[in-house]
Amino acid sequence: MSNENLLRVLTVFDASEEAESLINALRNVGHIVRDMRVETGEDLQIAIEENPIDIILCKLRLAAFTARQALEALLQSGRDIPLVVVTPPGKETSALEVLKNGARDAVAEDQTERLKIIVKRELGDLRERRAARRCEQLLHETEKRAKHLIDSSRDAISYVHDGMHIYSNEAYLKMFGYHNLDEVQGMPIMDLVNSEDHAKLKEFLRAYAKGQTDNSQLDVHGQHTQGRKLKIKMEFSPASMDGEACTQIIIRDHSVNKELEQKINTMSQTDLVTGLFNRTYFLEHLDLVLARAVEGQVRGALFFILLDKYTEVRSQYGIAAADHFISHIASQLKTKLRDLGVLARFEAGSYTLLVQGIDSKQAEKYALGIAKLIAEHSADIGNQTSIQSTASLGLTLINETTSNSQECVGRAEKGAHMAHQEGGNRLRIFNPAMQELAAQEQNNAVAARIKTALKENKFRLMYQPIVSLHGEPGAHYEILLRMLDDKNEVLPPTEFLPAAQESGLMNYVDRWVIANAFMVLTRRQREGNKTRIFIKLSAASLCDNELLAWISDRIKTTKIDTDSLVFMLSEDAALNHIKQAKIVCAGLNELHCRVALENFGIEQNTFHSIKQLKVNYIKIHMSLIHALPQNVENQEKLKQIAEAASNQNIQTIAAFVEDANSLAVLWQCAVDFIEGYFLQQPATEMSYDFNENF
DSSP: SSSEEEEEEEOOOOHHHHHHHHHHHHHHTTTTEEEEEESSSHHHHHHHHHHHSSSEEEEBOOOBHHHHHHHHHHHHTTOOOEEOOOOOOOOGGGGGHHHOOOOOOOEEEEEEEHHHHHHHHHHHHHHHHHHHHHHHHHHHHHHHHHHHHHOOOOOEEEEEEEEEEEEOOOOHHHTTOOOSSTTTTTOOOGGBBBGGGGHHHHHHHHHHHOOOOSSSSEEEEETTTOOOOEEEEEEEEEEEEEEEEEEEEEOOOOOOOOHHHHHHHHHHHHOTTTBBBOHHHHHHHHHHHHHHHHHTTTTTEEEEEEETTTTHHHHHOOHHHHHHHHHHHEEEEEEHTTSEEEEEEEEEEEEEEEEEOOOOOHHHHHHHHHHHHTTSSEEEEEEEEEEEOOOEEEEEEEEEEOHHHHHHHHHHHHHHHHHHTTSSSSSEEEHHHHHHHHHHHHHHHHHHHHHHHHHHTTTEEEEEEEEEEOOOOOOEEEEEEEEEEEEEEOOOOGTTTTHHHHHTHHHHHHHHHHHHHHHHHHHHHTOOEEEEEEEEEEEEHHHHHHHHHHHEEEHHHHTOGGGGEEEEEEHHHHHHHHHHHHHHHHHHHHTOOEEEEESSOOSSHHHHHHHHHSSSSEOOOGGGTTTTGGGGHHHHHHHHHHHHHHHHHOOEEOOOOOSSHHHHHHHHHTOOESSSSTTTBBSSSSOOTTTTTO
């Protein structure tokens, strides 16, 4: 099971029902909750010391304990765990004292929607703090290793803060004729440069500090203690020393062949096809700019320029033509954009442009201008053939919040791909926060369509056969669901079920499926067709206290043969709601229905579920079936699952079977049933011939 949505909650309540209602609210938004409950200070202290915890939900006042005491115990432990105080309805201000002393927030016990927002925020902040501590530790270790490398380097290296030396290695001291660090520590960098270059160095340092130059190198004459001048190249880069921001200066002897050195340096930075900077140089330069941006010294924008027709040209005309294509566009961009910033060929048919000193409005104006520039020119692709091209642009702004070059480029690239998917020749700005808001708006729109579908009966059932490998008689089908959109076109479940879960509509969707599946099964039974159907129950239905009574009423009304009903629970949902799962399984057994666990076999304590729950079938997770003939490890695990299930009189189902080779392995592993496209895709009718033999 993935830990991405795992939420470890410690609840400090004297009534389990109060804590459980809050836990259920968190589960309903997708958290996989592992909760512990304590009532006393002693139990709280033990829980904090011995368990990984992501958040503490603490009742304002318990019978013999208070949230203030819980906070004191937490602070005494030294653990970084957000504590949220839960108050009676309308009494949030009564927690003000606890908030002043370090509690992260307060919420009334009936404000479950606000609780979800608080928990999401606190988890995000906690992850950021944990990541910051890991970064600090890595930074400390890196600085130690870097200092060792600097001390042993043959290059002359020094660190300067506000124009003063704070550290220099032995090679640096030796170059200028000094014997120990004390002689240069606190000395202005200007004193090591010949007086004739002081003005040149001052002008460079002023522009470099303000981010007004892309150049990080300067040729000057150094001043040796014995009076002689040194011809040197100074290379500047942002750095830190003992946690303090500073500038690293590497000084190289410039007496070697300057022309040869320049040629080698240029070749290492250049893309051979276009003549622009290459990806490596661009990312290195971006890192330098971001280092200054974090300190608030520079701002700007990064553009990702994606040629819309590159893949088409390469596929139709070949690699050589594609190279002509990108080279022609590159020459146009270089002519118009070289003075704006650093332009590079990033990969295949894409370029990147880094421009400093512009704001969002200017950046958008530049992006639209670049798109227009490309669209108005025909690109040469060789053999006297040209093609009209367009470009999709992504844009991300650079400021003090941007610290990672890969993330920075990734955002701009995502924006470009979004623009390309929308037809190209346009600009899109990828903003994670805005994307999340857009996704929420889309979910709300889909949720509205789901409500309409429930009212207007615009769902459709599909049926996928489940076939016995050992000749068990009768037809077995899994019930699947599709939805019709506004144009009566069929939507797959991936396009509406997530929205149904997010908006709290899954229990209503489940009831629609159950009611309509019962009608289909009743009709087949009247026709004399012995059929067993498998119906999924979501986590929302699992927590629906009225579900069992509702199913019982439907059974009585339809007079359906309950031995033909199998209700499926997802294993992770069952383990996450184990109390409710036990109640539902027991209730379904009393109604003489059968129960199945699906997505079985990947939980760490997977066999624990079939010990806790009385089930008749387990449906094995697709990851254990995929490429089964080649995966010996999965074959062994499958044999263990089949054997354990058989010992408890539970039948096994292998879903997502797609080839005959997998079928042979499943037979050898003693699996009871198979399901998948190898047999038949989901169909609108129950028409599979179960009399066929393998």
